[in-house]
Amino acid sequence: MIEARGLTKRFGDKVAVDDLSFVVEPGIVTGFLGPNGAGKSTTMRLILGLDHPTRGQALVNGHPYATAKAPMREVGALLDAKDVHGGRTARAHLKSLAQSNGLPGRRVDEVLDLVGMREVADKRIKGFSLGMSQRIGIAAAMLGDPQILMFDEPVNGLDPEGILWIRGFMQHEAANGRTVFVSSHLMSEMALTAEHLIVIGRGKLLADTSVTEFIAQNSVGGVRVRTPQIEAMRDAFGRAGVKVTDVDKFLQVEGMTTDEVGDLAAANHITIHELFTQHSSLEEAFMEMTRDSVEYHAQVGDVAALDPAAMVGGTK
Amino acid sequence: MTAPAQAPARRYDHARASLGNVIRSEWTKIWSVRSTPWTLLILVVATVGISVLASWGTSTHLNTLSAEDRATLDVTYNSLAGLTLGQLAIAVLGVLIVTTEYSTGGVKATFTAVPNRLRVLLAKGIVFAVIATAVGMITTFLAFYAAQPFWAHQHLAAHIGDPGVLRAIIGSGLYVLASGMFGFALGAVIRHTAGAITAAVALLLVVPPLTQLLPGEWGHDIFKVFTSNAGSMIATTVQQSRSLTPWEGYLAMTVWWVVPLILGAYLIRRRDA
Numbered sequence: 267m268i269e270a271r272g273l274t275k276r277f278g279d280k281v282a283v284d285d286l287s288f289v290v291e292p293g294i295v296t297g298f299l300g301p302n303g304a305g306k307s308t309t310m311r312l313i314l315g316l317d318h319p320t321r322g323q324a325l326v327n328g329h330p331y332a333t334a335k336a337p338m339r340e341v342g343a344l345l346d347a348k349d350v351h352g353g354r355t356a357r358a359h360l361k362s363l364a365q366s367n368g369l370p371g372r373r374v375d376e377v378l379d380l381v382g383m384r385e386v387a388d389k390r391i392k393g394f395s396l397g398m399s400q401r402i403g404i405a406a407a408m409l410g411d412p413q414i415l416m417f418d419e420p421v422n423g424l425d426p427e428g429i430l431w432i433r434g435f436m437q438h439e440a441a442n443g444r445t446v447f448v449s450s451h452l453m454s455e456m457a458l459t460a461e462h463l464i465v466i467g468r469g470k471l472l473a474d475t476s477v478t479e480f481i482a483q484n485s486v487g488g489v490r491v492r493t494p495q496i497e498a499m500r501d502a503f504g505r506a507g508v509k510v511t512d513v514d515k516f517l518q519v520e521g522m523t524t525d526e527v528g529d530l531a532a533a534n535h536i537t538i539h540e541l542f543t544q545h546s547s548l549e550e551a552f553m554e555m556t557r558d559s560v561e562y563h564a565q566v567g568d569v570a571a572l573d574p575a576a577m578v579g580g581t582k
Numbered sequence: 583m584t585a586p587a588q589a590p591a592r593r594y595d596h597a598r599a600s601l602g603n604v605i606r607s608e609w610t611k612i613w614s615v616r617s618t619p620w621t622l623l624i625l626v627v628a629t630v631g632i633s634v635l636a637s638w639g640t641s642t643h644l645n646t647l648s649a650e651d652r653a654t655l656d657v658t659y660n661s662l663a664g665l666t667l668g669q670l671a672i673a674v675l676g677v678l679i680v681t682t683e684y685s686t687g688g689v690k691a692t693f694t695a696v697p698n699r700l701r702v703l704l705a706k707g708i709v710f711a712v713i714a715t716a717v718g719m720i721t722t723f724l725a726f727y728a729a730q731p732f733w734a735h736q737h738l739a740a741h742i743g744d745p746g747v748l749r750a751i752i753g754s755g756l757y758v759l760a761s762g763m764f765g766f767a768l769g770a771v772i773r774h775t776a777g778a779i780t781a782a783v784a785l786l787l788v789v790p791p792l793t794q795l796l797p798g799e800w801g802h803d804i805f806k807v808f809t810s811n812a813g814s815m816i817a818t819t820v821q822q823s824r825s826l827t828p829w830e831g832y833l834a835m836t837v838w839w840v841v842p843l844i845l846g847a848y849l850i851r852r853r854d855a
Contacts, residue, residue, distance in 0.1 A: 351688045354615060370594070410597060
């Protein structure tokens with residue numbers, strides 16, 4: 267179990283993590299979701315004691331991580347796969363880590379087998395691809411057979427096969443009763459991997475909920491209609507008592523099917539040029555939630571912020 | 583995906599991040615990178631090579647020395663002259679042991695495995711001190727014996743039983759430890775490879791002779807206690823006037839690495855990794 271209590275980290279004037287409180291439970295994959303720069307990595311560093319919190323505290327199995335007697339039995343973490351001395355062989359790297367906690371030497375071969383890296387164990391890490399480094403990082407995390415696994419953006423830069431492997435791995439380990447805490451900036455990834463979600467933006471907690479609940483609450487759909495007689499259509503909707511919003515050159519209504527909208531238009535002798543059901547994806551729901559808290563808007567994001575329809579209507 | 587939320591059976595009950603285990607880990611780490619054998623090889627080759635060259639040169643130009651210089655000629659000291667360069671090799675290794683953790687990002691794995699940072703620093707320091715001392719001793723004995731044939735021509739060869747000679751050789755081995763620890767301490771404080779190496783080279787090699795230019799009695803006091811000026815006294819067998827005695831010098835050199843190491847130990851706990 268991981269617990270954050272009012273966790274706060276400032277870097278100068280900038281608040282990277284802002285009064286964050288949450289609990290990560292064992293037995294499920296908990297997704298840690300937020301746009302880039304939201305403070306996910308910093309939060310993980312605070313949990314591991316790599317950074318010192320400005321206020322608040324993080325507990326691992328009920329105590330600060332730094333007080334663990336055999337730290338590698340408690341947490342296996344992979345923050346950045348490239349954070350390793352490239353001059354060492356994979357085996358030497360894993361051996362040194364195993365020794366530091368007094369773990370048996372055969373454990374090195376076990377975890378190498380686990381990630382399918384036995385053959386390249388005696389090669390220097392600097393020649394490894396990102397996917398291979400990622401697997402070595404996971405092997406290192408598994409050395410102490412830890413209760414908690416913590417991965418920071420593990421699918422970043424991986425090929426589809428690697429992504430599938432990591433997803434399966436995390437779900438398998440969670441099913442074995444481990445606490446699995448994994449960060450991502452992609453909602454779609456979390457929808458596939460996680461069961462519970464902790465969403466942050468600009469260091470603040472935005473949501474702490476199950477994935478199912480998050481989807482139910484945030485994926486709004488509606489019917490969109492395009493017509494040359496836009497005012498007549500709007501009046502017809504008004505008489506029918508449904509809420510209408512203007513989205514680009516469409517009218518969007520909620521609580522009506524396309525059949526009902528078609529019938530309503532026919533009854534009012536309105537010509538329809540386009541009629542369809544619009545589902546906002548999870549990714550859009552997540553973007554909607556974090557829009558105000560995105561640290562660095564790209565240009566596309568800026569256009570969307572000025573004109574939400576350009577993005578919501580345009581991408582689907 | 584929905585599994586009973588029950589912790590897995592815990593294995594490795596005897597696992598501990600104890601000092602002994604962290605020392606074993608650091609031993610593996612130091613020998614699994616190429617820079618270690620390379621810098622140690624440079625230490626040995628540079629020290630022995632330059633000591634031999636210096637002995638050869640000085641012994642064949644004895645007639646150019648003044649009578650006074652000849653009277654105070656320190657054969658043992660000249661036979662260990664290569665340490666001027668050798669000290670830099672071991673200081674660089676001391677720097678690298680700490681700074682590569684930061685430059686590679688490996689420090690995150692290190693501190694995640696062992697969050698007790700002082701224990702990591704202590705284990706690293708012990709492992710490095712043992713290696714620096716052992717290789718330092720081998721180097722100084724090799725240099726001394728390799729240089730003696732050149733002095734023997736002039737019937738000036740020093741012998742291990744002569745007053746101060748054994749102390750000078752062993753003391754010089756310990757000087758290798760001290761200069762290595764100086765680099766190690768600078769690495770812990772500065773954390774950047776280039777910065778720490780620059781500081782080590784400046785403070786061990788460039789600045790010490792310059793302190794001679796300082797005026798007055800206080801200027802001379804600074805000169806004689808300054809890093810290698812003080813530390814090299816351990817290699818002398820002829821007491822130089824107005825200099826520190828061999829062990830006073832060694833003590834001063836020790837202060838030069840202990841103080842920054844204490845600062846480094848303080849900072850390693852306070853700073854974010």
